[in-house]
Amino acid sequence: MIEVTMSTRNARHTLKRQIDIKTNDPDVPEVSVYLQATVVEMxxxxxxxxxxxxxxxxLTYTKELTLxxxxxxxxxxxxxxxNPPAVLNVSAECPITIEPGQSHTMTVTLAPGSTKSRFHGYISIxxxxxxxxxxILRVAAQISRE
Known part of the structure; x- marks a missing residue:
């Protein structure tokens, strides 16, 4: 038995990999095994x-976020x-339990303060x-003084 673990980080839909196995058979020194998996987002x-x-x-801005x-x-x-917590706030009291097929919506508040130009932060779930x-959910904004 051969156990295979594949990273699905940043993978979407179909993931394909090839594994080459060296053998001690002089007639077939190497065997290729092709793997295909469907990545399902949880x-x-x-x-x-x-x-x-x-x-x-x-100023302060809000947007809805649905899980x-x-x-x-x-x-x-x-x-x-x-992150950074002084600029991004999520209105959610944890723990949050979500049943299969169900959603939970919350509000994200952006308070850029004196942050200049472009803002790049993230929300860690x-x-x-x-x-x-x-x-990780990336958060972006273009900040102006006017």
Whole structure:
């Protein structure tokens, strides 16, 4: 028996890999095994990138963020953190339990303060799933003084 583990990080839909196995058979010194797997997202985040667009310094902006459990088991969100925390805040009290096929919507607040030009931050979503302990959502904004 050969056990194979493939990273699905950043993979979507179909993942294909080839494994070359060396043998001690002089007639067949190497055998190739082709693997194909369908990557299924267990936690869907909408929107996939949270772009606040053009915003002004010193004002506060909000956008909705929806988490959907696309797995077949109960999903527990153990924590949600905005980074940097002085600029990004997520209105969510954890733990959040999401049943299979269900969603949970929350509000993300951006307070750019005196941040200049472009803002790039992220929201870290912590789960109790063995294969998805953390999911990162990128957050962007273009900040102006006017």
């Amino acid at each position: 936690l869907s985040v909408s929107p996939p990138i949270l772009n606040f667009g053009k915003v002004r310094q010193g 959907t459990n696309t797995s077949k088991t109960v999903l527990v969100i153990s924590g949600i953190e905005g 912590l789960t109790e799933l063995e294969f998805l302990p953390r999911k």
